[in-house]
Amino acid sequence: MKLPIFLDNHSTTPMDPRVLDTMLPYFVEKFGNAASRNHAFGWAAEEAVEQARKQIAKLIKADPKEIVFTSGATESDNLAIKGVLEMYGEKGNHIITSSTEHRAVLDTVKSLEGKGKAAVTYLSVDKFGMVNPEDVRKAITAKTILISIMLANNEIGTINPVKEIGKIAKEKGILFHCDATQGVGKIPVDVQEMGIDLMSFTSHKMYGPKGVGALYVRKKNPRVRIASQMDGGGHERGMRSGTLPVPLIVGFGKACELCEQEMAKDTTRLIAMRDRLEASIMKALEESYLNGHPINRLPGNLNISFAYVEGESLLMGMKDIALSSGSACTSATLEPSYVLRALGVGTELAHSSIRFGLGRFNTDDEIDYTIKKVIEVVTKLREMSPLYEMAKEGVDLKSVQWAAH
Amino acid sequence: MAYSEKVVDHFNNPRNMGSFKKDEEGVGTGMVGAPECGDVMKLQIKVQNDTIVDAKFKTFGCGSAIASSSLATEWLKGKTIEEAQQIKNTDIVQELNLPPVKIHCSVLAEDAIKAALADYQKKADGALADAK
Numbered sequence: 001m002k003l004p005i006f007l008d009n010h011s012t013t014p015m016d017p018r019v020l021d022t023m024l025p026y027f028v029e030k031f032g033n034a035a036s037r038n039h040a041f042g043w044a045a046e047e048a049v050e051q052a053r054k055q056i057a058k059l060i061k062a063d064p065k066e067i068v069f070t071s072g073a074t075e076s077d078n079l080a081i082k083g084v085l086e087m088y089g090e091k092g093n094h095i096i097t098s099s100t101e102h103r104a105v106l107d108t109v110k111s112l113e114g115k116g117k118a119a120v121t122y123l124s125v126d127k128f129g130m131v132n133p134e135d136v137r138k139a140i141t142a143k144t145i146l147i148s149i150m151l152a153n154n155e156i157g158t159i160n161p162v163k164e165i166g167k168i169a170k171e172k173g174i175l176f177h178c179d180a181t182q183g184v185g186k187i188p189v190d191v192q193e194m195g196i197d198l199m200s201f202t203s204h205k206m207y208g209p210k211g212v213g214a215l216y217v218r219k220k221n222p223r224v225r226i227a228s229q230m231d232g233g234g235h236e237r238g239m240r241s242g243t244l245p246v247p248l249i250v251g252f253g254k255a256c257e258l259c260e261q262e263m264a265k266d267t268t269r270l271i272a273m274r275d276r277l278e279a280s281i282m283k284a285l286e287e288s289y290l291n292g293h294p295i296n297r298l299p300g301n302l303n304i305s306f307a308y309v310e311g312e313s314l315l316m317g318m319k320d321i322a323l324s325s326g327s328a329c330t331s332a333t334l335e336p337s338y339v340l341r342a343l344g345v346g347t348e349l350a351h352s353s354i355r356f357g358l359g360r361f362n363t364d365d366e367i368d369y370t371i372k373k374v375i376e377v378v379t380k381l382r383e384m385s386p387l388y389e390m391a392k393e394g395v396d397l398k399s400v401q402w403a404a405h
Numbered sequence: 406m407a408y409s410e411k412v413v414d415h416f417n418n419p420r421n422m423g424s425f426k427k428d429e430e431g432v433g434t435g436m437v438g439a440p441e442c443g444d445v446m447k448l449q450i451k452v453q454n455d456t457i458v459d460a461k462f463k464t465f466g467c468g469s470a471i472a473s474s475s476l477a478t479e480w481l482k483g484k485t486i487e488e489a490q491q492i493k494n495t496d497i498v499q500e501l502n503l504p505p506v507k508i509h510c511s512v513l514a515e516d517a518i519k520a521a522l523a524d525y526q527k528k529a530d531g532a533l534a535d536a537k
Contacts, residue, residue, distance in 0.1 A: 310443055312467035316408065316416055327443060327467070336443065348440035384422055384471065386447035386463040387440060402439030 166195020
C-alpha cells in the first residue's frame, strides 16, 4: 500500500490508465481540428469526437446529437441556466432550485437574481438532504421557466428523487435542469425515464481527464433551446463556440464507456468498502453522526461528524489520507458547510465533519488503514478537547454561555 | 494550505496538554471561544508566590489553534503574573509563522492567557477578603 491514500473522489478522480491510452494518439499524431471539413486531419478528429459523443450519450440514454461539449460542469450549469433564462425570458423569469446545490448553480442564480434578471426560489431539504418533489410543485408559478435540482450532493452523497421532480416538470410544462456531476458514471442515469431536459456533468469525476464536460440538451418532447453564452465559430450547433479539445473528448468518451461497463462491479465493491468503513468507525467512536441519507446515497460517499473535535485538526492528524471537511477552517469563507447547515446539522457538528469519498482505485488495505487512523486521531483529539472533557463531566454544552468571537 | 514546521510540531507533540482541578489552590482557568465558531481554548495556570509554576491547556480547534495554546503554556511557565500579562498575540503569530487567516487563533490564545490570569486574580482577591 502506498501513502498518501486518496479518499477525496468527490473532488476529482484519478484518470483510468485505459482512458489515457485512448487519448494519446490525439495529441501529436491525430491533432486535427474537428471543425476542419475539407481534409483528412479534420475528418479523423471529427470521427473521434463523434465516437465519444456516442459513448457519452449511451451512458445517459440520450441521443448523441443532444450532447454539447463544454469545459466542465460549472460551464454546463452556467450555460443551462443563463441560456434558458435568455431564451425563454418572455415567458417568465422564475427559477426553482434547492439550498444544497453546488455553488456553480447557486452562484449563477444568485448573480442573475442580484442583477434583477431572475426571481429565485430556494427549496429547503429534509434532514437527510433530500428535496421533496411536492415542494417543487408548490413553488411553481405562472412565471416559472426552469427547475434546477441536483442528482446527487457532492458533500453528503444524498440522491434526490429526480424522476418524481421530472414528472412534475413535464406535467407543468417547465424545463428541468439537473446538475448530475456527482451521479453520472456512479449510478444509473436515464434522461428519458427521469424526465430531464438539460443535464450537466463532467469527465474528471468519472476517471476521465479534467477540462471537459457536457451539457445534455433535449432535442425532442420538448425541443429545448438555449442562448449561447460564448460567441464565435458556432460549434456544437451554435450552443457553444470554441474549438473542441479532441484528446479530452476522446478520454471523456472512453471514461463513460468504462463506467457503463463496470458500474455494477464498481458499485458492489464501493458499497462493501464504504459500509465497512462506516460500521467500523461508528462502532469504535461514540458520538459519531452520519450526515446525509442512510440509504439513498452515492456508493462511494460517507460523511461523518465527530462530536468535540474540529474537522481541520482531524485532517491534519490524518495527513497521509486525502479527505475533505465541512469545517470553516478548510474553506475560504470561514463559514462551515452550507450543505450541512441546510440539513439542520448544528454549527459545531458541521465544523466536526469529514467527507470520505471512495473511488474505483481504492483498496481494502487502504480502508483498513483509514479505519485505524480515524479511530486513533479522533481519540487523541478528544483527549485534547475541552468540550469532550466537559461533556464527560456531565456539563450540558448547550447551557454554557460561550463568548462568540 | 501548508502548515509551518512549528505548528506541525506543536500539533504532533502538544506541550502541557491536560487539566488542573479548577478549585485547586493557586489555579486560574481561562476558557475562551465558542463551539459554533469552531474553536474553544481552555488554558490553566498554577501560581506560587506570584510566579506561574505550571500551565496546561485543552483546545478544540484547528491545528493552528492547538499550536497557539500549546506554545502559550510553554511561554507561561516560569513567568511572573506581570510578565505573563505582556504576552501578545503578535508574538505567537511570529513564533508559529501563522498565515493571515489563522491570526484569530493567536488572538484567542492571548484572550485565554488574560482570562486565566484574571480568574487567578479573582480567586486570590477572594481568598484575601475571606482571610480578612
